[in-house]
Amino acid sequence: MEKTISGICIELVRGDIASQPDIQAVVNAANAGLRTGGGVAGAIHRAAGPGLEQECSPLAPISPGEAVITGAHNLPNDYVIHCLGPVYGRDKPEARLLADCYKNALRLAEDNRIESVAFPAISSGAFGYPLKEAAEVAVTAIFMVVPELQHVKKIRFVLFSESDMDIFGTVLSSLEP
Numbered sequence: 001m002e003k004t005i006s007g008i009c010i011e012l013v014r015g016d017i018a019s020q021p022d023i024q025a026v027v028n029a030a031n032a033g034l035r036t037g038g039g040v041a042g043a044i045h046r047a048a049g050p051g052l053e054q055e056c057s058p059l060a061p062i063s064p065g066e067a068v069i070t071g072a073h074n075l076p077n078d079y080v081i082h083c084l085g086p087v088y089g090r091d092k093p094e095a096r097l098l099a100d101c102y103k104n105a106l107r108l109a110e111d112n113r114i115e116s117v118a119f120p121a122i123s124s125g126a127f128g129y130p131l132k133e134a135a136e137v138a139v140t141a142i143f144m145v146v147p148e149l150q151h152v153k154k155i156r157f158v159l160f161s162e163s164d165m166d167i168f169g170t171v172l173s174s175l176e177p
Contacts, residue, residue, distance in 0.1 A: 085123030
């Protein structure tokens with residue numbers, strides 16, 4: 001599914017965030033220490049190689065809602081933008097912190113003249129954020145930032161399953177910028 005808003009293409013694909021060769025920057029659903037782990041962080045770090053963790057080390061720790069940028073190392077991209085999403089039920093206010101992840105990642109992309117960014121569904125895995133709520137926050141946050149973007153022309157959500165695609169698709173279709 002795809003939707004164009006103010007000249008920016010927002011698309012949904014099912015796949016692996018670490019295998020997006022046509023995207024300039026992928027977003028890592030990071031942990032505070034910016035280290036390898038499970039889920040998205042594990043997949044990105046494994047694909048990028050040990051140099052990514054070495055580059056991340058002096059940037060850590062980060063707080064929920066924050067984003068930092070590094071090179072992509074062995075990934076087929078130019079950059080990795082690392083965001084720490086909120087743990088649902090613990091980090092408050094969850095919706096603002098999750099929205100900040102998307103907004104801060106896109107602002108870093110803009111500052112670095114990045115034209116395409118791929119996001120996972122931040123916080124919806126091990127951090128327990130309900131997927132429909134996470135999708136609503138993500139899409140709304142992106143719609144809020146789109147008017148500020150000059151360089152970013154493509155925003156992709158890389159989702160894990162068909163049901164994730166259905167939920168994000170419903171949210172993307174229903175919300176208006």
